[in-house]
Amino acid sequence: MRLSRPRPALGAASATAALALTLTACGGSATLPAASGSSGSAAADASKTYDEILAVAPVAPAGQIPAGSLMAKIKKRGTLIVGGTDTSALFSLKDPVTGELTGFDAGLAAMLAKYITGRTSTKLVQVSVATREQLLRNGTVDTVFATYSITPERAKKVDFAGPYYSSGDAILVKKANTAIKAVDDLNGKTVCTQSGSTAANDIKDFAPKSKVILFDGNSQCVQAVKQGRADAYVIDQAILVGTQYRDPSVKVVGQPFTTDPYGIGTPKADPEMKTFVDAWLKKIEASGAWAKLWKATLGTAVTGAAPKPPVVGSVEGS
Amino acid sequence: MFTHVDAVAGQLGRGLLLTLAMTALTFTGAVAGGLVVAVLRICPVAPLRAFGAGYVTVFRNIPLLVLLVLFVFGLPDLGLLYPLFATVTTAMALYWAAFVCEVVRSGVRAVPRGQAEVARALGLGFGQCLRHVILPQAVRPMVQPLGSIFIGCALSTSLAAAVGVAELTGQAEFLTLRYDQPLTSFALTTVVYVALTLTSGLVAGRVERKLAVAR
Structure with a gap:
């Protein structure tokens, strides 16, 4: 040495x-x-x-915010009211010291706020799976950033800008494991997942020679990987990165191998908001800010380079 | 209804094999263990009796699911990582041994006290007395309760699905995830379980009648 x-x-x-x-x-x-x-x-x-x-994020030219639009209302207020959560590690997590939200979703929300108002000022309204559509429709929130999967069913109630991120089933292994880098490597391995998750089917479809074990919950699956009972744990990437954030003895490898597109919820009553957010999203994706933000948030937990952002409007419902 | 009948039947078949193996091993282990603990509980040595009583108290009063989770996720932390099937079957055998012990003990208690006294008067020791006098008479009242324990064993193997063993219930979960027909897959497994337990009930009745003249 x-x-x-x-x-x-x-x-x-x-x-x-x-x-x-x-x-x-x-x-x-x-x-x-x-x-x-x-x-x-x-x-x-x-x-x-x-x-x-966030400091170098763009601000919209005044011409893009027509009077009377939701954006004009937000600009006058000076703060973007965001539906989200403060407990989702790497997506939107509250720093207990500064009280500030950090993460991929939180960063995008702050950038959108800056694009409209010139400042990264956001106000968080806690939403759940059950309340997201309702809070957008009754105007409580301007927009929703909450690992919000775009589905045709939900698109009937709210507008989706984006998709801004493509999540899906990803792989979690022990930190020391170098044998598993992608879904193909799961063949011949023991893979666990949660018993209520459709990930079990995806594993069988993508790695037919793997042995799948179902456990009841997230903690049991993580435990099984740490104890060596299973070689890998497969489930939605958003869950895995949160686990990895709290438990450094495991790591998330590679990009998701299935597609679960996340969208930015906007009210259906203000269709100009969706167009506006789509345009902003294209702008930050082209400038590289999107990839930089990914690297600074999700990139700290997921190995490899930043993925290509999904094409805006490419998903049914967006 | 399911469209992939072959795949479904194959999957349920594999699950059934595992359930049968698990039931047989659990029951055999439980009877062997239960006999040992029962002998401890009725033997003349006080510390052994206390140990037997302690064993029954501990294993009979912990929910089986808790026991399974402790064995599957607790033992590896102590450095004991065994295959899932072996771990789960061992835990279930230990659990059901406590019940078998109590069945054996009450069977023995059902033999009139005079029988033991006569055996002792004839100069038989503790082991000889059990083997030649008590147990042959105690077996008959034990048959039906043991049959119930067998049914309990068979049905409790479904709990193994919760800790990752792909037996009948585990395979039903896979089928539910694949075809999204929870009622159908659980109805199918119910039929299999009922067939299994009805058969064991009939067998227990047969055995009981066979042993009817033993006393």
Whole structure:
């Protein structure tokens, strides 16, 4: 072992930490000492770039916000009212120290707020699967960012801008596992999933030679992977990244191998909002801000490069 | 209705085989274990009696599902990782052994006390007395309760589905996920379970009649 090696790494890490602290006083710096340089500074980098991405996010030219539209109303109010959650790690999670929401959904919501009002000011209204459509229809929220899957059924009640992200079944393995990198590698392996999830069928379709075990809940599946009873755990990526965020002994590998498109809910009563959000989405996807935001949020849990964003309007219902 | 009859039948068949194997192994293990614990509970050595009583108290009062989860997810944390099937079958055998023990013990208690006294007067030891005098007479009243325990074993194997064993109920869950016909798949498994338990009930009746003249 070379003595000189850890030093530059540590120096870089603490420099990043100092930068991150001055910029944001972020909670991410707490992870710095544990990891010897690399992963710690990556976490700090992520939260640093997260704020940088928001700082350089575009603002709509005044001509794009017609008087009397929902956007004009939001601009006058100065705050975007977002339906979402504060408990979804890497999508929309409240930082207990700063009280700020961070994550992919939260970042997009802040960018949209900035695009309309010029500031990243959002107000969160907690929504659940049962209340999302209702809150959009009665005008309680301007928009919904909540890992909201686009379905034709829901599209009858609300408009969907996007899809802005393509989730789907992904793979979780033990940190030390290097044998499983994609769904093909599951053949001949023991794979577990939750007994109520249709992921069991997807595993059989994509890796017919795998052995599927059904367990009752998320924690049992994670436990089975950690204990070696199962080689991998397959379920929706949004659940897996949340698990990985809380439990560093496991990791999510590769991109989802099925398609579950997430959309941005907008009220049906204000169709101009959907068009507006679609245009904004195309803009940030073209500028690379979308990919940067993915890297700073979901990219900290998922291995590999940022995926290509799904084509806006490509899904039935969007 | 299901359109893939062959696939469905094959899947349920595999599940049924596993259920049968699990039931047979569980029941055999439970009878063997139950006999041992029952002997401990009626033997003249006080600490062994206390151990037997403790065993029954512990295993009879923990819900089987809790026991299964503890065995499947708890033991690996202690470094004991066995195949799922073996782990689940062992846990079920240990659980049902407590019930078998009580059946055996009440069967033994059903033999008049005088029989044991006569055996002792004739100079038979504890083991000889059990083997030649008590147990042959105690078996008959034990047949029906043991039949009930067999049915209990068979039906309780369905709990193994909750901890990942793909026996009959587990396969029914797979079918439900695949074809989205929960009522049909569970109706099919119900028929199989009822066939299994009715058969065992009939067998128990036969055995009881066979042993009728033993006393």
